[in-house]
Amino acid sequence: MADALRIGIAGLGTVGASVVRMLGDKGAELTRQCGREIAPVAVSARDRARDRGIDLGNTQWFDDPVELASSAEIDVYVELIGGEDGPAFESVRAALEAGRHVVTANKALLSKRGVELAAIAERNGVLLNYEAAVAGGIPVIKTMREALAGNQVTRVFGILNGTCNYILTRMEAEGLSFEECLREAQRLGYAEADPTFDIEGHDTAHKLSILTSLAFGCRISADDIYLEGISNISQADIRAAGELGYRIKLLGVAQKSENGIEQRVHPTMVPTSSVIAQVHGVTNAVAIETDMLGELLLSGPGAGGNATASAVIGDLADIAKSRPGFQHGPVFGRPAKELAPYRRAAMRSHAGGYFIRLTVQDRLGVFAAIARRMADNAISLESIVQHGDVTQAEQKTVILVTHETTEAAVRKAVDGITKDGHLVDKPQVIRIERAA
């Protein structure tokens, strides 16, 4: 049997501890599958004294992850520190430069410095594996990087944040407000004390930016993502969506159009009968549309120590099966130096259906004014629902669902309606996404 694959792990939080535990518990089976042992030989974390409930056995302790990363005692460096800069970046770069393979779960790091790190990995002939960075235990990176070789992706979209999906699922199931569901998510540990990063879509954007690069062979550009969170989704939206045959999900969507690449994160109406609409709670899902294959959907646990550790172990097993002389596939599907510059399609050129909910004064001519603004912007309507507000006799709710139109047309129409002075509340606009 070949020599053991010696790994060094930096970061011993929930995921790091799960990785150490899984390597211990599943050692025999992994050895059988890989043809050699995967042996944790060194670790690094902030607090050496802390009891993590894991057996660190004979592993060597490093106070400095950068020193661990370039140690001659390891073959693979597993980065579970987190953060887009600092020790995470420094240590991963040091490992790759020293000719060590790297496995990381760090989406922020890849989103910001992924292409730079990929170039270093490819120059040094080592692997940079990151299955755990996007959608936790779902093998979406492996699928896009390996299984879909030769396919041209036309669109990739998904539920990439469990916190948001949990909140939206609860809002629909229980009829509770966004704030109430957020508090419950916090109580259950699904949301942070400061939930901004999740609920405003930043976490989804990080993950989406990585998928976009894999999908379209372009450089990663997380700063260019159109971003809208879920905090202004109300029960009125959820109910109206249900009546119209839709469900609201926070999606990250990347697609190619003639204007470039669209990357957007926003609350989205998907048909209730679609597979992705059935993805509930903290579960994640990714749909990939390609020219040859059609649509593929993967769903599963997007977070959690064991699910994330499972993805890390899968990455390690792939490395364990490789041997010197193995020519690795490029980190982002095509060689880093050949990744195309990212060309952003302006959001206003986005084409699709729209849900528009307006709260208006109940007076003569309001509806005609709304209809005129739509017609003036060449927006044709699929359905119109108008009903009174039981609590406010002088108000009415008007819900419009458009046929395919553009973001620019909808914004102009809604601006016009707002200027007409009939609205008594902020207009709500939610994009509709095709989904099988």
Next chain:
Amino acid sequence: MADALRIGIAGLGTVGASVVRMLGDKGAELTRQCGREIAPVAVSARDRARDRGIDLGNTQWFDDPVELASSAEIDVYVELIGGEDGPAFESVRAALEAGRHVVTANKALLSKRGVELAAIAERNGVLLNYEAAVAGGIPVIKTMREALAGNQVTRVFGILNGTCNYILTRMEAEGLSFEECLREAQRLGYAEADPTFDIEGHDTAHKLSILTSLAFGCRISADDIYLEGISNISQADIRAAGELGYRIKLLGVAQKSENGIEQRVHPTMVPTSSVIAQVHGVTNAVAIETDMLGELLLSGPGAGGNATASAVIGDLADIAKSRPGFQHGPVFGRPAKELAPYRRAAMRSHAGGYFIRLTVQDRLGVFAAIARRMADNAISLESIVQHGDVTQAEQKTVILVTHETTEAAVRKAVDGITKDGHLVDKPQVIRIERAA
């Protein structure tokens, strides 16, 4: 750049032609991804003269696939002939023995001779890749063989036959009979003139047997699968399922119990709110439950020239990225010689919920007799629905949904009810499957 990977393709039907076309159309992108060209250099098919609408360019023609398979001119042999024996088996064996990698889409071959072929591949240090053999374009083999390393699978189940799923979807959507939907599937080319192999579950069983081996590290045993097709599913079943919050799918299910491994293919009630219940038409889906990851679901096109070719190309790309000296992972997840003997759990020990539909004479005491048979077999009921038959005044339909019980108990109870002499039609029993 490394030398081209030279491939020989045997079988130029729909899939074979798609593979040749895709290698031509996607050549530049594949070369970029793999670091070398994937070049079809030789082909074999039954009829040399036939126009397949593809450019066979400079490929060498072989009348005999076995000769092609062992030719020194190729590095990889792609078997798309089909069939569990004959030239498919002979040629794959010849290729592996000659040290050629093999890619095949042949589920029947793997189901019958997979372990034998895996042993030859592993002895010769070559790859045997078969992503296209199960669920077409869905990367379930890659997921189970690579991504889930170290996970212990507890259950794998799926919609593995597009013909059956198309028929069941149409029956529910249109209220048509099984026979009408089958005829439509035949008209559209989704079902064969002799549909037995699909509708009686044999095709699903072949695919399931491969997944079972990957899931549980055991030898393949397709002959030991409990089999029930969809031809006796009626509108009454579909409607009753809908009323109770279920949808009927033909599932292949493999799970581990204390008695051994259960492998079964049968019409199954899944909760309407589950993701798999939303998999419509010819689409396939596979759900994998593991100890570390929880449940993963993959859905996508299970058949068709391009989707299947996409899986073949993915397999070829993996080989193209490898180099001499690469230690391949075992064909069925663990080395062929270490695959455990298959230990069949008897179907009567299956535990689960059951849907039982009885058509009975409308007379005093019938219902009490049914209830007594259930109680005598310790079957507790989750719900009971009884309604008259509008066309037959003297008949009643009784629908029982049980809590978890055993197959043995249900069979005994239903036999008892049959012997009681109140039934005016064959009793219908459909198993219920948990699904997220």
